[in-house]
Amino acid sequence: REVELRLEQANHARQEAAAALGAVMERRRMLEDRLRVVRGELQSTVVRPVDPAHVMRLQVIEDQSVQALKVVRTHLGTLRDRQRALRREAGDAGARLATARTRLEELRNAAEIARQEISAVAVEIAELRVRGESVAEGLRRDADASVEEALEVPRPDVDEDLESLLASHEAELRRLGPVNPLAAQEYRDLQERYDFLAAQLDDLSSSRAELRKVIAALDERIVEEFTAAFQEVARYFEEYFGVLFPGGKGRLRLVDGSDPLTSGVEVEAMPLGKKVSRLSLLSGGERSLAALAFLFSVFRARPGPFYVLDEVEAALDDANLRRFLRLVDRFRERAQLLIVTHQQQTMEVADILYGVTLERGGSSQVLSRRIRERSQPA
Structure with a gap:
């Protein structure tokens, strides 16, 4: 009964893990929607008055996509914890099932041995009784002795040995106690539920592996598309910066090129005759022109x-x-x-x-x- 309870708990944990997997797939759908939003923002054709906060809108949207990916990874970790818990529950259930199986087999063997020995003893007793009656009948016929006199004849030692053996086996049966006749059916039911739980655990492991592949492919796809778009925008930014600042140099640079999805973007602007390259050190008009160069670079990279x-x-x-x-x-x-x-x-x-x-x-x-x-x- 305790093993059944453990299996119930493990099955409930599997259902919770399946629900968590559904939540992760929903997060994946949201992430794909966010990717489409990023594309839409790159192709947007309506621009409001220039504001430095809006200049980096593309990067903000990418950061939001990264946060969504982090949520997916968090759910994946939760799913992994659920899987480990389910595996432990299945292991405990398997151990208890093995113990129950061993105990049931021992009881079966002991009961079978006892039944065989009792049957053998009963047969021997019946044979001895028949032999005793035959001997008594022979005494009455040959020795003119009555049945009582024949019964007073000392019994062979084998009778005492057999009765002692019978008493010993009867005591062994009493020690074993009552045997559950439904134990075999309960064992089969328990084995069936254990097999079902093991199959569910394998299915959950396969789903987790597939989800990790999807996340990895999505990460790779986002990195490729973002890198291609960023390189194209950066190339046009250098061109248009030269138009707005003749003789000047400007470029876009990722703070951490090894991880573009979480990296910031630095705008380097150096008008002709100035040694500064940070936007914060430029005048208001120069910052506005740098922002316009960036916006027109986005327009050129994703034309409308x-x-x-x-x-x-x-x-x-x-x-x-x-x-x-x-x-x-x-x-x-x-x-x-x-x-x-x-x-x-x-x-x-x-x-x-x-x-x-x-x-x-x-x-x-x-x-x-x-x-x-x-x-x-x-």
Whole structure:
């Protein structure tokens, strides 16, 4: 009975481990969704006013993906603990099952031996009684002796030995106590449940191995895609940084190249004539231009049909604004640019101007005017 209870507990632990496995698979699905979000962010075409916090949005999303992977690994550890506990329970159940099997076999053997010996003794006693009756009958016939006189004849020593042996075996049977006639069926049921539990444990081990393979493949895939995207963005960043800072040098660098998923990204910006390379040491306009170089690098690496820029040049002075417009003029051949602006210089380089006016009565009206013709208007 105790072995059955242990098996019940082990089966319950297996069900909990299966539930944990389902949770891990759900985490895997969430991680794949997060990967699609990262791709979507790379292909996003709507940009708000430049803010250093938004510049590194891609890296933040990657960090969130890494955190999701950590949650998956945590669930995998929980599943591993459940598996070890289930294995211990199965081992205990197996040991108890082996003990019960040995004890049952001993009882069977002892009972069988006792039955055989009792049967043999009973047969011998019956034979002796028949022989005694035959002897008494012969005495009455040959010696004219009565049955009582024949019974008074001393019995052979073998009778006492047989009775002593019979008493000994009867005492042994009493010592063994009652034998459960259902023990064999209970043993078969217990063996069947043990085999089922062992099969479930093997299935859980296989599922854990498959899950680890999926996580490893997903890690490798994320690293490959992130590395390829980062290298492409970094290459375009150097190009566009040169447009915004003629003669200057800029590059993107992973803090820890051995682990790109958890590594930070450093932006090195060195305008011409300056020895500083950290963004924090640049002026506000220079930081804005560096951020624009990064954003346009992302656009180039993951192009879209058009992009919306909302007053991204509002904080630029005339000199930096002219640099930005040079980048816009270079980029307009690749996609349409919709720029919300209050800068006159920006309006002058546009192909079409759209304006919104407030008329009498509180209604608004959209006005448009084509400035110049281009094969691909920006």
